[in-house]
Each structure stands twice: as C-alpha cells, then as structure tokens.
Amino acid sequence: MIELEENTSLEELQRLPFWEKGEILVSSDPAGEGNMNLVLRVKTNRRSVILKQSKPYVRKYPQIAAPINRIEIEKTYYSLIETDKVLKGFSPKVLAYLPESHLLILEDLGLGSDFTFLYGGKNTLDPQILKGLADYLNALHGLQIESFPDNSVMKKLNHEHIFNFPFAVENGFDLDSIQQGLQEISMDYKREKELKEALTKLGDRYLSNGNTLLQGDFYPGSWLNVAGGLKIIDPEFGFLGDKEFDLGVLFAHFSLAHQHENLRKEFLKEYKHPFSAELLDQYQGVEILRRLIGIAQLPVSLSLSQKKSLLEKARNLVLRN
Ligand SMILES: Nc1ncnc2c1ncn2[C@@H]1O[C@H](COP(=O)(O)OP(=O)(O)OP(=O)(O)O)[C@@H](O)[C@H]1O
Ligand SMILES: [Mg+2]
Incomplete structure (x- = not known):
C-alpha cells in the first residue's frame, strides 16, 4: 500500500x-x-x-x-x-x-482544459464538440453490459447531494454566502411538499438499478479538450441506470451555462436511443436545482433574478408543469 x-x-x-x-x-x-x-x-x-x-x-x-x-x-x-x-x-x-x-x-491525454469555462456564459458550445458528446453517449448507452458494480455507496453519496441536502430546510449551508438573497429564494423549494414528494420518487429511481451503463457525472467538468480532441474522463459515479440521467445532467448544464435552447434539439438530432422525455425533464430539473441551491456549486455567472427564473423552470421540469 x-x-x-x-x-x-x-x-x-x-x-x-x-x-x-x-x-x-x-x-x-x-x-x-x-x-x-x-x-x-x-x-x-x-x-x-x-x-x-x-x-x-x-x-x-x-x-x-x-x-x-x-x-x-x-x-x-x-x-x-x-x-x-x-x-x-x-x-x-x-x-x-x-x-x-x-x-x-x-x-x-495531455495538457488541455475542461469545459467549465462555459459557465461564464460567453461561449457557445462548438458544434463539433456537441457532436462528440452525442457520439459518446450513443456508443455508451448502446453497450450490451453483462454486469457492472452497483456503485451503491457513491450513488448514496450523490443521492444525498442531489435529492436531499439541497432541499433540507435546516441544512446549515448559508446560500447568502454564495449570493445575497439566494437563501430566501431557496426556501420556496425547501418547503414545497409536492416538489419534495416528486424528488423522493425520482431519487429512489436513481438509486435503483437499470440496464444502461452511464457515465454518471456527464457535465463540463468531465469533458476535456486536448490536442487529440474531446475526451471524457472521471467515470467514478458510473452505474447501470436510466440513460435519461446522463441526458438530464447534460441538458441541465446547458441551462446553467446559458446555452441556447436549440442546442438540445441539435443534440437530440444526433442521439439515437429511445428515451422518456418526462424522465429526462425530471433529472434535468433536479440537476439545475441542486447546482443552484446545493453544496456542489459551479462558477456560474447568473444574477439573482436569473437564478430565480431558472429555479422556477427547473421546478416545473421536475413536476412536469
Ligand atoms: N488521463 C488524463 N489525462 C490528462 N489530464 C487528466 C487525466 N485525468 C485527469 N486529468 C486532469 O486532472 C483533473 C482531475 O482529474 P479528475 O477529474 O479525474 O479528478 P477528480 O478528483 O475525480 O475530480 P472531481 O473532484 O471533479 O471529481 C482533470 O480535470 C484533468 O485536468
Ligand atoms: Mg471525480
């Protein structure tokens, strides 16, 4: 050792x-x-x-x-x-x-950068990169996997920070330290029974096992741009689950990085596996919510009112309103 x-x-x-x-x-x-x-x-x-x-x-x-x-x-x-x-x-x-x-x-893979610069909101994701992301998920979600470790402890850790902690009324995390006024805005989502019930259900679904191998953390921090092109790393949250989870996370980060709505359409033109639009929306919604009011903050450049409207949109995605 x-x-x-x-x-x-x-x-x-x-x-x-x-x-x-x-x-x-x-x-x-x-x-x-x-x-x-x-x-x-x-x-x-x-x-x-x-x-x-x-x-x-x-x-x-x-x-x-x-x-x-x-x-x-x-x-x-x-x-x-x-x-x-x-x-x-x-x-x-x-x-x-x-x-x-x-x-x-x-x-x-060589020196390069990840894609977290996108959160600055000043860049549109390059179409070639978008195509690469779709190619990757097409191949990954099409694999016939006999078995994969259930990764249950990592999933529980992730579950806590996606589905529970951000919505706990007294979680001890002062969101005003991130942005003045965010704490108060977050309370609406921490107190809404209907939302929390939907999240409990979705969280149970996340914890259960599926058939599709997922990268499990498919966001700009896991994508590298190096001389050899786009690379995807850090699959430590990988598991067999709903493909909509990888897709939902991806789409959530399009929103968090101010990407145009069209990007989703462009991506889906390339993505070839059948999926549930409802489940994708729900995973997308919770990922936006937890990135804005949970502990795993990102270097987003959003004003308080932009966060407020994004939170509202995300809530509606979870509830399918
Ligand atoms: N194979 C590789 N080739 C080149 N650079 C790499 C490689 N693996 C990791 N890196 C660099 O190291 C950084 C950290 O790696 P990685 O994301 O795997 O670590 P981590 O501790 O799991 O990160 P996180 O806290 O985001 O989960 C990457 O962002 C990348 O810059
Ligand atoms: Mg990691």
Whole structure:
C-alpha cells in the first residue's frame, strides 16, 4: 500500500511497482483541478502518465467520507469501454491498476482544459464538440453490459447531494454566502411538499438499478479538450441506470451555462436511443436545482433574478408543469 500526497517525493514514486527498467522520474505535479481524489501528472525520461488514487474520504474535504473502492469503478468502466471503437477514442488508456494502493495509472491525454469555462456564459458550445458528446453517449448507452458494480455507496453519496441536502430546510449551508438573497429564494423549494414528494420518487429511481451503463457525472467538468480532441474522463459515479440521467445532467448544464435552447434539439438530432422525455425533464430539473441551491456549486455567472427564473423552470421540469 502506497499512500500518495501532492508532495510525495520522486524517490518514493519511483518505488511504485510500475515503471519500466531504466525509466527515471523527472517531475510530479497535480494534474488539474479536482476535489475528490489525488490526481498527479508524473513525467519520466520516457513519457508522462496520470496517477489517480482514491482515499476513504473526499480529498479536499477530509471530513466527508467517500468509498475508497470508487477507483475500481473507474478501472472497470474504462476496461469495459475499451472494447468499443468509438468510446476508446474518447478515453485514456488504463496503463495499470494497483488495487492494494487504490491507484489507477492512466495514459496522459495531455495538457488541455475542461469545459467549465462555459459557465461564464460567453461561449457557445462548438458544434463539433456537441457532436462528440452525442457520439459518446450513443456508443455508451448502446453497450450490451453483462454486469457492472452497483456503485451503491457513491450513488448514496450523490443521492444525498442531489435529492436531499439541497432541499433540507435546516441544512446549515448559508446560500447568502454564495449570493445575497439566494437563501430566501431557496426556501420556496425547501418547503414545497409536492416538489419534495416528486424528488423522493425520482431519487429512489436513481438509486435503483437499470440496464444502461452511464457515465454518471456527464457535465463540463468531465469533458476535456486536448490536442487529440474531446475526451471524457472521471467515470467514478458510473452505474447501470436510466440513460435519461446522463441526458438530464447534460441538458441541465446547458441551462446553467446559458446555452441556447436549440442546442438540445441539435443534440437530440444526433442521439439515437429511445428515451422518456418526462424522465429526462425530471433529472434535468433536479440537476439545475441542486447546482443552484446545493453544496456542489459551479462558477456560474447568473444574477439573482436569473437564478430565480431558472429555479422556477427547473421546478416545473421536475413536476412536469
Ligand atoms: N488521463 C488524463 N489525462 C490528462 N489530464 C487528466 C487525466 N485525468 C485527469 N486529468 C486532469 O486532472 C483533473 C482531475 O482529474 P479528475 O477529474 O479525474 O479528478 P477528480 O478528483 O475525480 O475530480 P472531481 O473532484 O471533479 O471529481 C482533470 O480535470 C484533468 O485536468
Ligand atoms: Mg471525480
């Protein structure tokens, strides 16, 4: 078992049972923005690789417990989709998996940026990227999967922050610290019985098992733009469930990033699997709500009144009004 930190020395990293004969480590740095896990970019005299290690907690918030076997979910997911020609092109290769150290060693896709800049609201998603997102989900949602770990502990963690915490009247999270006035606006959604009942039902559905392999966190932070094009990473919330969950999350982030309504139509022209529009709306609605009034905030550039109307729209999506 090797416990890695951001400042783990090259000497210690060199001891990992992975490197080729004669391979000498040159540098180690945080690979990018990430909250959950330790992710390092390690350069050697021959190549650059990514080390991703899960801890029994959220790395940035050690007081929040998280299942240490989540890294195994990523390994299983990447290994499964490697056999698909399309998905392979969007994913880093798994170079090694050291289960006793909860460590996954991935191909370095190279320096690039994720798509969280979209929340600034100044950019339209490039049509080629939109097509790539549809190609990815077409291939992923079309896979015939025999079995996949139920990922129940990660799902429970996610369930809490999607369906419960944002709507708890006394959750101790002062939304005025995000934006003055947001706390008061949020109370309407925390007190509405009909909404909370619909969310309980939807949340149970999220927790149950389905047949379609989902990326599970299909938002701009999981999309990378590198020299090799669009890549999709970080499938630690992957599970077998409703395809509408991946679609709903995607559409929610179109709204949060001020994208034009047309983008949904353009996406759906490419997306080829049948789906329930109602379920998609509901997952879309709850994702918008929880990103605006829950703990997993995004760098959105929305005024209070824009948030208010988006919250209202999201509520109506959940209730199908
Ligand atoms: N294979 C890779 N190639 C290149 N860069 C990568 C690779 N994997 C991760 N990164 C970089 O490291 C960052 C963090 O990785 P990742 O999102 O997998 O970590 P995480 O801790 O699970 O993050 P989060 O808190 O968002 O869940 C990515 O945003 C990206 O910039
Ligand atoms: Mg992650």
